[in-house]
Amino acid sequence: QKRPSHYPDHPPLKQYPERPITPDYYPPATGVKPNYHNPYASSYKPVPVEYPTPQKKYCPNIGGLESRCRPAKDCAVWYDAVRATPGTACILGNGKGHGLCCPDIPINGRYQAPFKKPNPCDEGIALDPHVEHIDLVAVNEAALAGQSQMESMIATEKRLTQKNIVVRKGSGSFTHSWVFFHSTADSVKISNSSLYGVFAVMQLSRRYRIKPEQIECVANRFRLRDTILFDTCPIHPNCDERTLASPFRTMNGSCNNAHPPGHTPWGLPKTQYQRALAPAYADGVWMPRLAKDGSQLPPPRLLSLSVIRDIDVPSDSDSTFVMQYGQFIDHDMLETMESKSADGLPVPCCTDEGNFLSEEDLSHGKCIPIEIPKDDPFYSKFRQRCMQFARSAPSCRTDGRLGHVEQMNQNTHFLDLSGLYGSDDKVAAELRTFEKGTLKVLRRPRHGYHHGMDLHPPDNDTDVDCALSRAVTGIDPPEEVKCFRAGDNRINVTPYMVASQTVFLREHNGVADLLATLNPHWDDERLYQEARRILIAQMQHITYNEFLPIVIGRAKMQQLGLLPLQHGFSRDYDENVNPSILNEFAAAAFRFGHSLVPGRQDLINQRRVKERDILLRQHFFKTQETYTPGNLDKFLIGLATVPGQRVDNFFTEELTNHLFEEEGKGFGMDLVSLNIQRGRDHGLPGYNAYRVLCGLPRAEEFHDLLDVFPPRIVEKFEFLYSSVDDIDLFIAGVSERPVPGALVGPTFQCIIADQFLRLKRGDRFFYDLIGQTGSFTEEQLNEIRKTSYSRLVCDNSHVKSIQPLFFKAESELNPVMDCESFESIPRMNLYPWKEADTGASVWNTAEDGVKWSPNCDFEGYNIGSPLRVIDGGQCGRKCIDTRGCNAFWSKDGWCSLKDIPKGLRETKSENSICGFLPWQL
Numbered sequence: 001q002k003r004p005s006h007y008p009d010h011p012p013l014k015q016y017p018e019r020p021i022t023p024d025y026y027p028p029a030t031g032v033k034p035n036y037h038n039p040y041a042s043s044y045k046p047v048p049v050e051y052p053t054p055q056k057k058y059c060p061n062i063g064g065l066e067s068r069c070r071p072a073k074d075c076a077v078w079y080d081a082v083r084a085t086p087g088t089a090c091i092l093g094n095g096k097g098h099g100l101c102c103p104d105i106p107i108n109g110r111y112q113a114p115f116k117k118p119n120p121c122d123e124g125i126a127l128d129p130h131v132e133h134i135d136l137v138a139v140n141e142a143a144l145a146g147q148s149q150m151e152s153m154i155a156t157e158k159r160l161t162q163k164n165i166v167v168r169k170g171s172g173s174f175t176h177s178w179v180f181f182h183s184t185a186d187s188v189k190i191s192n193s194s195l196y197g198v199f200a201v202m203q204l205s206r207r208y209r210i211k212p213e214q215i216e217c218v219a220n221r222f223r224l225r226d227t228i229l230f231d232t233c234p235i236h237p238n239c240d241e242r243t244l245a246s247p248f249r250t251m252n253g254s255c256n257n258a259h260p261p262g263h264t265p266w267g268l269p270k271t272q273y274q275r276a277l278a279p280a281y282a283d284g285v286w287m288p289r290l291a292k293d294g295s296q297l298p299p300p301r302l303l304s305l306s307v308i309r310d311i312d313v314p315s316d317s318d319s320t321f322v323m324q325y326g327q328f329i330d331h332d333m334l335e336t337m338e339s340k341s342a343d344g345l346p347v348p349c350c351t352d353e354g355n356f357l358s359e360e361d362l363s364h365g366k367c368i369p370i371e372i373p374k375d376d377p378f379y380s381k382f383r384q385r386c387m388q389f390a391r392s393a394p395s396c397r398t399d400g401r402l403g404h405v406e407q408m409n410q411n412t413h414f415l416d417l418s419g420l421y422g423s424d425d426k427v428a429a430e431l432r433t434f435e436k437g438t439l440k441v442l443r444r445p446r447h448g449y450h451h452g453m454d455l456h457p458p459d460n461d462t463d464v465d466c467a468l469s470r471a472v473t474g475i476d477p478p479e480e481v482k483c484f485r486a487g488d489n490r491i492n493v494t495p496y497m498v499a500s501q502t503v504f505l506r507e508h509n510g511v512a513d514l515l516a517t518l519n520p521h522w523d524d525e526r527l528y529q530e531a532r533r534i535l536i537a538q539m540q541h542i543t544y545n546e547f548l549p550i551v552i553g554r555a556k557m558q559q560l561g562l563l564p565l566q567h568g569f570s571r572d573y574d575e576n577v578n579p580s581i582l583n584e585f586a587a588a589a590f591r592f593g594h595s596l597v598p599g600r601q602d603l604i605n606q607r608r609v610k611e612r613d614i615l616l617r618q619h620f621f622k623t624q625e626t627y628t629p630g631n632l633d634k635f636l637i638g639l640a641t642v643p644g645q646r647v648d649n650f651f652t653e654e655l656t657n658h659l660f661e662e663e664g665k666g667f668g669m670d671l672v673s674l675n676i677q678r679g680r681d682h683g684l685p686g687y688n689a690y691r692v693l694c695g696l697p698r699a700e701e702f703h704d705l706l707d708v709f710p711p712r713i714v715e716k717f718e719f720l721y722s723s724v725d726d727i728d729l730f731i732a733g734v735s736e737r738p739v740p741g742a743l744v745g746p747t748f749q750c751i752i753a754d755q756f757l758r759l760k761r762g763d764r765f766f767y768d769l770i771g772q773t774g775s776f777t778e779e780q781l782n783e784i785r786k787t788s789y790s791r792l793v794c795d796n797s798h799v800k801s802i803q804p805l806f807f808k809a810e811s812e813l814n815p816v817m818d819c820e821s822f823e824s825i826p827r828m829n830l831y832p833w834k835e836a837d838t839g840a841s842v843w844n845t846a847e848d849g850v851k852w853s854p855n856c857d858f859e860g861y862n863i864g865s866p867l868r869v870i871d872g873g874q875c876g877r878k879c880i881d882t883r884g885c886n887a888f889w890s891k892d893g894w895c896s897l898k899d900i901p902k903g904l905r906e907t908k909s910e911n912s913i914c915g916f917l918p919w920q921l
């Protein structure tokens, strides 16, 4: 047996400066089980329980592998195995910190290719002879007919406004179609304009009676730019050398993938989702899917009523934060564009009383309202028969050809914190102060200034009211309460969402401040971009280290090469991997999180006493609770403390009956129905097709589904659907039995894993890459790897103590620790970003990731580097390390870390400039 080694091997960090004490701060003694009233646990005991202090000096083997004691965040991917093995709590080497025993992170499996791009012409489709003759003239004629269709659509929309059929401001439908599905003038323009192409294909199909399965193949032969519709889609500029050489991502993700000139680049906002499987539109172009026998599929609300229950099934190991982080990154990766009228207004799909509109009023084709059964046990009380559902807007196609409809993502597809920074230069600029690299915040000077009180700045451009009414609170809404402004407006959707994103906002400003102290010569732009680069890396690390192992499980991650590395760099970037979000991921798989949403959000104080909770239906797009000093901390503690839910067919009624409820109405919308309808709207094929994609056997009959579904679900499916091929992906995905070690079942697991493979391999700026323009040095990367969400919370709120694994319920293995325990909850040190002011500019990157400068007369940026080649401001002679200490030339003439004699980096010089400096200066 090996003794636990001393870890980490840095000298102790300087203490974090005292924070002002807020009135609600009562720190729990470290190691004392918090007195949290868990309303879900029947065995709740109000008396604090002493945890046994771990006595273990030696770590047990786990799964036959040697383990050692480390900070918990280094055991995140192993957590299920750690829990299953007795005696895995341990004391870190210095005796101060609480750690976990676990093996090294497993070596990633061999490269697995992402799903193959579907090609409907690939599968040996024989085209009918008459469609072979369709030529450009025919296409242009169809396009002209499509233009008349467009005119009549606009006329219908105008008539609706004249008849005062609108989506009433303040209604639940309005919140859904206008506030949640926010759209910019630009995306309205692109999507409405791309309708010309859609109508052209529809006309073509009608005129030549093209079979649905042949349309894509026929239409794909024509490039938009060769038709009269050549100017209906934007042209993307090519990448210039300077942008390609920048160490920083562009705001809109352009030039991340160096696309061939003239092509639509991958991953940009307002571009299409890609698909794992070819769509199954009823008409081959845009009509929602029908049952295999040509009949209508069961109404989504009927499915929702039959399959979904509101039962609370808490997880025994996760915290509510798994749900919340999922939503946070969902808002980073995607925001679907919902159809708007030609004027950019929400499209009414039902009457304000909840009845159907006439066929004529729906003839613009942008609606597929959801039918509510007459005897609906809930909505019948309110005489609702129709639920608003505007179709997602069509996007310009990346291939620049004619064909079926693709849907539009308005955010950068990459995991790049676009929800915080914005998805384009304009929004990004609106969010910046342009001083010292910081983001705008709402400061709370009344409370004694501390950045841990900052909130997102107010959104003054919105007509939406995020304050609670007097009827709910008994007081008039305070003046200051506004919706928050951020990179994605859905930050306001609930207080939990606000709280979890605000932590990143504050971290950005904290990092920018420290970088400014370390590098007084950096200007605002450099500070902003460096801080942003660090934050994105931290978020990616949290995603792959803490979040994904819970959702898809360690084994799947290893199989696909998604496990984070413990040391060193990855070389996984592949410019041929398309990072774009999969339609299946957006419209179905990643909505698994809806099953995890609790109906109430808890405010829990520092003593882990629940003070109160808020009911979701009253707080959609209401930010007021987050303004009360102390509440943001209480929501954060709530997220870490309330047990999470499982992914299953149990959903809170707050989402299935009261989504976006208008005050006083008693009902809202049903998110499960919306999800099912959205899948059909996007043309997603049935669940059975995805079984095959994911390596499960195709189900010939309902009985075959018993391999992954409980019998009662299979019975329901058999009762509701006429064919086993008809089952909708969303409802099946959430009802599958979870894969052992994962939160989701095999089909969602396979889709989600493929997406995160693309987001890693297809992102030239992925945080642990070597040899890219945006690569960190090894020293910097090792600091990034210290990040955990618990540390971000500790450093950016008044939360004084938290469990090291924020995504995991607090327990003996994951006990609430003081935020000052840097051993248990390590903190990134920014010293490796200190740069000598050499006047040098671009540094080249050597094979081993070391940045060096052969000469300094380049234009461009000067990247932080562990090694410099300087000579008193001149380039090219002296070799130093980050601290400005002498380093050593290698034999082959490079200034390299490899050849630094052992021990040098630990050496402290007399004046401490070359000594270790803590993160907080």
Ligand code: HEM
Pocket (backbone or CB within 6 Å): 176, 180, 323, 324, 325, 326, 327, 330, 334, 335, 336, 337, 493, 494, 585, 586, 587, 590, 591, 592, 593, 594, 596, 597, 659, 671, 674, 675, 678
């Ligand atoms: C209080 C919590 C939440 C609320 C109120 C909420 C609400 C919604 C609504 C209204 C939609 C649009 C439905 C439609 O297609 O019409 C949606 C979409 C979506 N939700 Fe949620 N959601 C919540 C939590 C989550 C979580 C925890 C996750 C993931 C872990 C998630 C992932 C998604 C995704 C991926 C979409 C697709 C978004 C798009 O296409 O733009 N949501 N959600």
Ligand SMILES: [Ca+2]
Pocket (backbone or CB within 6 Å): 332, 333, 334, 411, 412, 413, 414, 415, 416, 417, 418, 419
């Ligand atoms: Ca993004």
